[in-house]
Amino acid sequence: xxxxxxxxxxxxxxxxxxxxxxxxxxxxxxxxxxxxxxxxxxxxxxxxxxxxxxxxxxxxxxxxxxxxxxxxxxxxxxxxxxxxxxxxxxxxxxxxxxxxxxxxxxxxxxxxxxxxxxxxxxxxxxxxxxxxxxxxxxxxxxxxxxxxxxxxxxxxxxxxxxxxxxxxxxxxxxxxxxxxxxxxxxxxxxxxxxxxxxxxxxxxxxxxxxxxxxxxxxxxxxxxxxxxxxxxxxxxxxxxxxxxxxxxxxxxxxxxxxxxxxxxxxxxxxxxxxxxxxxxxxxxxxxxxxxxxxxxxxxxxxxxxxxxxxxxxxxxxxxxxxxxxxxxxxxxxxxxxxxxxxxxxxxxxxxxxxxxxxxxxxxxxxxxxxxxxxxxxxxxxxxxxxxxxxxxxxxxxxxxxxxxxxxxxxxxxxxxxxxxxxxxxxxxxxxxxxxxxxxxxxxxxxxxxxxxxxxxxxxxxxxxxxxxxxxxxxxxxxxxxxxxxxxxxxxxxxxxxxxxxxxxxxxxxxxxxxxxxxxxxxxxxxxxxxxxxxxxxxxxxxxxxxxxxxxxxxxxxxxxxxxxxxxxxxxxxxxxxxxxxxxxxxxxxxxxxxxxxxxxxxxxxxxxxxxxxxxxxxxxxxxxxxxxxxxxxxx
Amino acid sequence: xxxxxxxxxxxxxxxxxxxxxxxxxxxxxxxxxxxxxxxxxxxxxxxxxxxxxxxxxxxxxxxxxxxxxxxxxxxxxxxxxxxxxxxxxxxxxxxxxxxxxxxxxxxxxxxxxxxxxxxxxxxxxxxxxxxxxxxxxxxxxxxxxxx
Numbered sequence: 001x002x003x004x005x006x007x008x009x010x011x012x013x014x015x016x017x018x019x020x021x022x023x024x025x026x027x028x029x030x031x032x033x034x035x036x037x038x039x040x041x042x043x044x045x046x047x048x049x050x051x052x053x054x055x056x057x058x059x060x061x062x063x064x065x066x067x068x069x070x071x072x073x074x075x076x077x078x079x080x081x082x083x084x085x086x087x088x089x090x091x092x093x094x095x096x097x098x099x100x101x102x103x104x105x106x107x108x109x110x111x112x113x114x115x116x117x118x119x120x121x122x123x124x125x126x127x128x129x130x131x132x133x134x135x136x137x138x139x140x141x142x143x144x145x146x147x148x149x150x151x152x153x154x155x156x157x158x159x160x161x162x163x164x165x166x167x168x169x170x171x172x173x174x175x176x177x178x179x180x181x182x183x184x185x186x187x188x189x190x191x192x193x194x195x196x197x198x199x200x201x202x203x204x205x206x207x208x209x210x211x212x213x214x215x216x217x218x219x220x221x222x223x224x225x226x227x228x229x230x231x232x233x234x235x236x237x238x239x240x241x242x243x244x245x246x247x248x249x250x251x252x253x254x255x256x257x258x259x260x261x262x263x264x265x266x267x268x269x270x271x272x273x274x275x276x277x278x279x280x281x282x283x284x285x286x287x288x289x290x291x292x293x294x295x296x297x298x299x300x301x302x303x304x305x306x307x308x309x310x311x312x313x314x315x316x317x318x319x320x321x322x323x324x325x326x327x328x329x330x331x332x333x334x335x336x337x338x339x340x341x342x343x344x345x346x347x348x349x350x351x352x353x354x355x356x357x358x359x360x361x362x363x364x365x366x367x368x369x370x371x372x373x374x375x376x377x378x379x380x381x382x383x384x385x386x387x388x389x390x391x392x393x394x395x396x397x398x399x400x401x402x403x404x405x406x407x408x409x410x411x412x413x414x415x416x417x418x419x420x421x422x423x424x425x426x427x428x429x430x431x432x433x434x435x436x437x438x439x440x441x442x443x444x445x446x447x448x449x450x451x452x453x454x455x456x457x458x459x460x461x462x463x464x465x466x467x468x469x470x471x472x473x474x475x476x477x478x479x480x481x482x483x484x485x486x487x488x489x490x491x492x493x494x495x496x497x498x499x500x501x502x503x504x505x506x507x508x509x510x511x512x513x514x515x516x517x518x519x520x521x522x523x524x525x526x527x528x529x530x531x532x533x534x535x536x537x538x539x540x541x542x543x544x545x546x547x548x549x550x551x552x553x554x555x556x557x558x559x560x561x562x563x564x565x566x567x568x569x570x571x572x573x574x575x576x577x578x579x580x581x582x583x584x585x586x587x588x589x590x591x592x593x594x595x596x597x598x599x600x601x602x603x604x605x606x607x608x609x610x611x612x613x614x615x616x617x618x619x620x621x622x623x624x625x626x627x628x629x630x631x632x633x634x635x
Numbered sequence: 636x637x638x639x640x641x642x643x644x645x646x647x648x649x650x651x652x653x654x655x656x657x658x659x660x661x662x663x664x665x666x667x668x669x670x671x672x673x674x675x676x677x678x679x680x681x682x683x684x685x686x687x688x689x690x691x692x693x694x695x696x697x698x699x700x701x702x703x704x705x706x707x708x709x710x711x712x713x714x715x716x717x718x719x720x721x722x723x724x725x726x727x728x729x730x731x732x733x734x735x736x737x738x739x740x741x742x743x744x745x746x747x748x749x750x751x752x753x754x755x756x757x758x759x760x761x762x763x764x765x766x767x768x769x770x771x772x773x774x775x776x777x778x779x780x781x782x
Contacts, residue, residue, distance in 0.1 A: 285739045314758035345716045347755045347762055348744045349734065394720035395731040412759065419759055423714050424652070427691035433716030508761035523758055528742035549740030600743045602765065603756040607742055 011063050043108070045071030045136045055252075056583030059186050060155065062118040065142055067130055068111050069199050070102055074156040076105040080133045085145065087128035092121050093145045100132065107228075115474035120149025145554035154223070155185035156251040158258060163245070165233040165262030169365065172268065172460075176208050176230040176300040179258050181215050181247065193248045195229050197260065201241035205260045208232050208300050215247065230301060235264035269365030270462040270487040272399070274470065276608070277480040278591040280308045284406050285584075285591060286529035286608040290485050292318065292411055293362035294327065297370045302327050303362075308408045311485055313468070313618045314458045314525035315412030317419040317452030318361060319344060319374040322354065323401065324408040329357035332372050334435045334444050341382060341434035341441050342452060343372045344419065349396030352376045353384035356435070361455045368458035372450060376400060376409070382439040389430040389443050410527070411455070413466045413485070415631035416621050418451040457620045462488025465619040465630055467495045468526060472613030473594035475556065477583050480610070481592040489617055489625035489634075497626065500617060500634040503565030509631055512564045513573075520604045522563060524633045525617060528607030531575055531597035533561070534616065539577075543599065547581035550598040554579065560606060571635065573606065656724025657751075657766055661704045682773045683707070683780065696722070699781050701773045708767035708781030715762050719753070723766055726751050730766075752778070 047069055056062045071077040079102045085093045093116055100112035107212035120126055130143040159180035168174040183189040195215050197205050207229060213552070221227050235241055245258040264511045275289050287309045295303035304327045306320060316446035332340045332355070340356040354376040361368040377383070377400035384400075386392040400407045412419065420432045424446050433451070434441035457463050470483035486495045505523070513522035515534065530550060536543060544552035556578040562568045594612040610616065619630030628634075661684075678685045686698045694713035701707050711717045720727045726748075733748045743756035744764070750771075755764035767781045 075716055283739070285741075287741070316759060343715075344759070345756050345762070346718075348741070348763070349716060349719070349755065351716075382751075388718070393716045394718055395727070395734060396716070414759065416760060420714060421760060422690040423760070429692035429694070429714060432692075509758060510761065521756075521763075525742075530740065530742060532740075532742045532745075548736055548738040549742075549745070598740055598742070600745050600754065600756060601752075602754050603763075604745060605742050605756065 004117065021113050024618040025059040029127060035297050041074035041108075042313040043071050043075045043077035043106075043136045045077065045132065045134065045141045045635070046070040047132075047141055047143050050115070050144040050146065051130070053145070055148045055150045056118055056120050056155035057118050057151065057155075057186060058123050058149040059152060060119065062415045064096060064115050064117055067114045067116065069106070069113070069132060069141075070111045071106045071108055073136065074108050076107050078102075078135045078571060080135065080139070083132050085116075085128050086131055086143070089121075089126035090128045092126055092147075093118055093128045093130075095130075103582055105615060110613035116145065118145070118147040120147060120214075123149045123151060125403075143522070149522060151187050152187040152386065154183045154187050154221070154249065154251045156189065156247065156249065157182040157184045158247075158256060160258065162259045162261065163231055166259075167263050167265035168233055168235055169268045170235050170238055170264040170266065172234065172365075173206075174262070175362070176232045179229045179245065181221065181256075182540040183221045183223055184225045185251065186223050187250075188223070191215060191217045191219075192247060192250065192254070193217065196246045196248075197231075197243050198246060199243035199260075201237075203241040204234055204236050204241055204262070205243045205245075206232050206234065207245075231260060233260070233262040234302065235262060238264045238266070243488045249269050266460055267492055270492055272364045272485050274311060274468060274483045274485040275480065276470065276482075276592045278589065279406050280402050280408060286471070286480070286593060287406065287591075287594060288526055288608060288611075289407065290363075292320075292409070294320070294325075294329070294359040294373070296327060296329060297358050297360050306408050310405075310410040310527060311468070312410050312412050312525070312527035313414045313466070313616075314523065314527045315344070315410065315419065315431055316414050316416045316454035317344075317374065317412045318359075318409065318455060319352065319354075319370065319376055319412075319452075320409035321376045321400075321402055321405060322378040329359050329373070329375065334356055334433075334446065334450070336435065337443075338435045338437040339381070340444070340446070341436045342419075342451065343384065343391030343431050343434065344374065345391070345393055345396075345431050349393045350399050350404075351384065351391055351431075352395045352397055352399040353382075353391045354378050354451065355381045356433075357451070363485075363487065365457070366459045366462060368453070368455035371453050371455050374452055376405075382434075382436050382441045385434060385441045391431055391434070393431075412452075413454055413456050414618060415505060415633075417454055417457045420446070420451055421448070424451060441468050455622060456487055457623055459487060462491045462495070463620075464489035464491060464623045464625040465617055467615060467617050468611050469615050470608075470611045470613070473592050473609075475578065475595065477587060477590040477593040479587075479590050479592075489619055491625070495617075497617065497628070497634055500615065500631050501569055501571035502567070502569040502619070502628045502634040503563055503569055503571060504628070504632040506566050506632075511566070511633060514562045514564065515559075515604075520602065522606070522635075524606040524610060524618070526607050526608050526611060527610075529596065530580075530607045531559075531577065531609055532600040532603075532605040532607065533559075533597065534604075535599045535601050539599075541575070541577055544579075544581045547584065550580045550596060552579045552581045553577060556595055565632065567632075573610065575610065653696070655724050656722060657706055657709055658771065659706055659724050659767060661700045661706065680780075682776045697781075699767070701771060703773075705771055707771035707773065708765065708778070710763070710765040710781050712761075712763045716755070716762055717764075719766070723751075723753070726766075726768065
């Protein structure tokens with residue numbers, strides 16, 4: 001606030017100071033020495049010769065000015081009246097605080113203070129006098145007060161005098177920081193030139209979103225209104241950098257400045273928080289979430305951060321429920337220029353439909369630019385097509401609301417670069433992409449680049465896949481669990497494969513699981529919420545009575561299954577299955593259970609409980625980390 | 636084992652089911668096969684016949700017919716979910732009622748209603764599943780031929 005030229009800010013601060021003085025030495029007599037014993041002693045008053053307020057716009061109030069009265073005599077000074085203002089323009093000079101009181105003496109070598117402001121009512125030079133009446137000789141002392149009223153004027157107040165950018169990876173661009181300019185004056189603020197950046201490293205700081213930058217000559221700022229400027233930092237060197245942001249305008253003085261500073265780091269922040277909690281509805285079980293920031297492509301202002309986005313290693317692409325999306329993203333089109341729609345279907349027969357739109361996606365320090373995403377159930381767009389060529393799965397659930405989805409959206413960070421891939425390039429496949437002229441949708445082919453993309457492979461770095469880490473969950477379960485979603489494999493110190501075994505998948509993303517000499521297709525899927533494998537016949541585990549779809553053994557039962565990749569590498573998976581029904585009954589608010597599982601006869605699905613206490617990698621097709629190229633799972 | 640190959644032209648019709656249905660006679664396979672563009676193949680085994688229809692984008696439907704001429708099982712693979720209301724025929728309503736039971740399970744679908752079993756699993760790009768009626772499976776044939 002030290003750059004603030006807001007008169008009220010000064011007034012407030014000074015009034016506080018005055019109050020503090022009054023409190024500390026409120027009864028001046030108590031601060032004074034004992035009265036002298038010599039009869040020849042006398043008080044003597046020392047005052048400044050004058051108090052000029054300078055030029056103040058008519059109708060505005062000046063900053064607070066102080067007059068200090070010092071008793072340079074040898075006896076206490078006693079006021080016979082309260083200090084007051086007299087003279088021609090006395091009504092324009094206001095005493096805002098005073099410690100020079102008739103109720104207290106000013107001891108020899110002590111002081112008292114009077115605070116004043118000047119509010120010119122005319123556009124001329126004004127004067128008055130601050131008068132003290134006391135027991136000194138002569139008994140009245142005065143300080144001439146002066147000031148000049150000028151034409152109404154803008155007064156600039158800046159939201160900050162320094163923009164400090166945190167460490168930004170050299171050569172990459174930070175998220176924008178904003179300076180807000182407030183016109184606290186009584187006349188329109190007019191910028192005389194475009195806001196500029198000068199100084200040593202001016203080339204590395206950039207005013208972004210010029211169309212959003214409202215502090216510009218073309219945009220006058222009325223009294224009481226504000227404008228903003230957004231600045232980003234792109235370090236070109238490894239050291240600390242600085243520059244100055246300059247505002248030129250019709251305020252006085254005519255230039256205001258903000259110091260810009262920043263430093264470079266050598267790595268990108270490739271980690272975001274992964275949280276397992278009960279979700280937006282409070283009833284999710286073993287569902288991992290993160291927050292995702294989406295921006296209109298190229299904008300760093302039209303952005304939104306959305307929480308409770310389900311992190312899914314079993315799919316690819318970002319999908320957000322329209323009801324949770326506040327930024328207006330551009331609509332994607334097919335090859336003919338018609339609006340493009342996307343359908344997603346899941347193995348449990350649920351499905352979602354919505355337009356394909358384009359966004360910049362920010363996750364930690366990572367950015368994927370101009371990524372096609374799905375805006376689920378966007379108002380004004382066609383609803384899910386039904387029928388033989390439709391998206392609707394007859395009998396399944398339409399995930400067109402947070403209530404139906406149990407999440408605000410889903411980010412697919414799975415094995416594949418796109419949701420559909422080559423199949424949708426060559427064929428019109430119902431249940432994938434739709435061309436929707438006039439909101440009438442029919443299946444269409446889509447180029448790879450126009451399909452929903454796993455954002456991770458679009459990052460400039462840390463794009464080999466993802467590592468999910470979650471702590472182990474104790475036998476009773478946990479209310480919530482926090483871990484990390486880490487981008488890249490073998491790209492930074494925090495995502496090395498280390499002792500993990502890489503199990504490459506087949507073209508469909510499956511590995512092979514073998515239990516008791518019988519083999520099953522298998523996959524590792526953070527979007528599934530249990531170990532789904534075998535049946536009561538093979539496991540001996542009873543099904544739950546009420547908790548449909550889960551096993552409910554009387555006590556925890558251990559299992560070990562051998563997994564094998566297409567590369568013939570093998571890694572065993574050991575886990576326990578406990579009675580989820582009794583665990584949830586014991587702690588209904590818990591959301592994380594490491595020993596939850598249920599039957600499935602013809603495949604082994606390692607859901608989120610597999611991730612607790614493990615580091616699980618999902619390598620993206622065609623992306624190479626060390627000697628391994630995706631698609632693969634590793635743990 | 637004898638394999639018959641044939642190329643079938645697209646004859647898309649509006650309301651009729653896309654595929655032959657569980658529990659229905661084999662003729663429905665022939666009728667429905669005409670409804671999709673793609674390649675069809677029949678394989679005769681000792682105790683049953685498998686009709687396989689391959690559609691664009693890697694969609695495959697397999698229908699398993701008993702010697703008495705009844706479809707006792709269906710299986711599917713592909714990037715999207717098949718229309719189970721067509722595949723399950725008259726069994727669909729029982730399936731749907733069971734599948735709509737409230738559950739906190741998120742994962743592959745495993746529904747058993749009497750002698751009907753439906754399994755649906757997989758992930759994006761690669762769904763697969765099967766449905767069979769155990770009562771209709773021919774003697775000496777395993778349910779696991781339906782795959």
